[in-house]
Amino acid sequence: MSLPAFAALLERLVFTPGRLAKLALLRDWYATQPDPDRGVGLAALTGELVFTAAKPSLIRDMVAARTDPVLLALSHDYVGDFAETVALIWPGRARGAEGINTPAPGLAEVVEALELTPKPALPELIAGWLDAVDATSRLALIKLITGGLRVGISGRLARVALAEWAGKPVEEIEEVWHGVAPPYLALFRWLEGQAGRPDPREAPVFRPLMLAHPLEDADLAALDPAQWRAEWKWDGIRVQLTAGPGGRRLWSRGGEDVSGAFPEIVEAMDFHAVLDGELLVIRDGVVAPFADLQQRLNRKVVTPKMQRDFPVGVRLYDLLFETTEDLRPLPFDARRARLEEWAARHAPARMDLSPQIAFASVAQLGEIREGARAASIEGLMLKRGDSAYVAGRVKGLWWKWKRAPLSIDAVLMYAQRGHGKRSSFYSDYTFGLWRPDGQGGEELVPVGKAYSGYTDAELGWLDRWIRNHTTGRFGPVREVEKELVLEVIFDAAQLSTRHKSGVALRFPRIARIRTDKPASEADRLENLMSYVAAARPAEG
């Protein structure tokens, strides 16, 4: 009966906004489902298993043969989603007969049959399953076999749930994850204490990353320049490069395999090592703003034009393995020396080293940080010279010291309700700045959206203010009187053709509610544009 159980899980995940609740649902799945179905389900959720056996047109033909065309059209109009329409309208068995004939198929049974069944026999096989289950299971089955599951469960979330369920650190699971395959029998045996840890051998696996803490004033005061090393904090995405006889992989910060989106990087990885670095769009040695890199993210295939227009490279800052030698226990200074040697020897294409920045005092370091205005630099990274490479966010070894944020005074224009715990609060704010309206007057143009930065008390105040100053409602969105000024802080401003204002903000959040300031005195769009102009490109 695991297809209905899987369908029930999917249904809950689709409607559950909260991360904690999603984790609880996943833990329950691992704890209650038999092998191999639980592993198959896990792989389906995280996108490790993708089917293309059945095209949507096959399902369309099957349902058309079983329903009245007028009723099907009316139903599709009403429901919107075609797979859902099919799941609901499928005639199934006569009422009262459910459970008498064939039982619902198991998940692993479905997967195996899809792989083994020749194409002409597929419609009959699928129809038999659809007949045997209820609407919820039919929807899960159709989405599964047409490859449209999309429940938004990241591999990382699934592994955190595994760790919580098994009572093991998630890093231990991360290290073997890419060495095991669906239905993960060896993994589950280990997590249930029935066998040892699976050995990934030569398979390219993800090593959990070392992360940094934000630097507070007190930490800064205690900093001894002699013990610390500084680098720029680049505004790209953190990646791990793993290459060797077992294969090549480019991993994201959360351990997702992003090799497919960056073939030119993978091609350049003709070495046997594990490296840590920042993926950036780099043109002639100059790092482009994050918005350029965004063009390359979340793509399954990448065109030659994309590769030409947005050329990527990796700025390396750590060496974790050289051939099979694990360098992670070595101090940072020793690893850095090995990295420099290694880079000089291999000189891989599309890669360079993140330079170290010399400084003699904390005051000097502060000046360096404030002096860096390039949009591609977020601030500084501080690494203790004697620190081993340890997984996770261990305090006192690595600091990130972001540049002071930029700020504007903007006018609240629209508000939208949040999700989960915030579903009763208007917690997402669209704000705008003044610009000439072309007829001698002024108009507000939206420049961004923020949903963090405020305290609980401020959220309550804003929620009340919005309800009392609403001028229009569009579904979950309220338009408000253009009266309230918000001080918005953000890390960078970048030109954007996708925004009406022509500018996009990096990580905007609410710093203060400016009830003291009339809306007419809020900032103008040109004030924001001056930040864009001030951001010089960074030299590599």
Place this chain on the structure above:
Amino acid sequence: MTHPENWLRVTPQGLCCTPAGIFIDPTRAVERAVITHGHGDHARPGHDAVLATAETLAVMRARLGEGAGRRQQALAYGEELRLGEVTLRLVPAGHVLGSAQVVLEYQGARAVVSGDYKRQPDPTCAPFEPVPCDLFVTEATFALPVFRHPPPAQEIGRLLKSVALFPERTHVIGCYALGKAQRLIALLRQAGWAAPIWLHGALIPLCRLYQELGVELGELRPATAATKAALRGAIVLAPPSAIADRWARRLEDPVVCMASGWMRVRQRAKQGGVELPLVISDHADWDDLLRTVAEVGAPDVWVTHGRDDALVHALGQRGVRARALHLVGLGDEEEADAA
């Protein structure tokens, strides 16, 4: 035989049986009204004389006060009443407590006005009885083949499984004040949920009325007076308008649920910010609409409100003369209830 189309007419006030001088569920105040059940879109205020079951009259008095009708006459299920040459009786419709179909006989012909109805079992009201007739007047709220309601016990099972999985959270279920709330409570009791069930203030009067009328609902408590800690792991019922808004902030990390036939469609559930949709409806689903029309055997069917296009089409294929009445004012019981 005089065909019912000669003596049952659609007027601006609603359906009118002309030889009896009565209107059925009129949308405006009339002299003599027959009311099928107490939902706001069927039982409107201000009629001079009102005929209904004793339970429906009690509901109307509770909701409308003085607007429930100057003269009220109770008629038990099955009891016959002569109105001139017309014979009238009320037959259970299975929709909510006191809900009735109106059976009219005149000059050898019989018409049944079914009001709203369902065929699923409901512990809080008498089950629908099919009455063979020449003209059947039906609703079509869920008249699309995508609406096939699962057994309610299965949905309650999903709810209780969620309560077990999230014992620290409060499950708050949006439901209509009349019928759905009491049916949910009774279904929970049938499933073995013996703990107190907590109610939003708007649901309390009708739950009390059901209890006075002999429906067992177990221990009910006002949610408004409870602390967050007391509501941890509890089930709370509230009107749909309250579940995802400010009222729900008093609850501990609520799991927002909604009990309605509309929850069958994901987009409807998503729009309302619902985390656990429960497909529990007090209306007949597609299969039951077709089954009912077949059972009463009427050659003519009139459709009052809902998805009449699909139902008229499907009945036409089955050789039934079906016609959409497009009665205005019906089918907005949610809005009427929220008022």
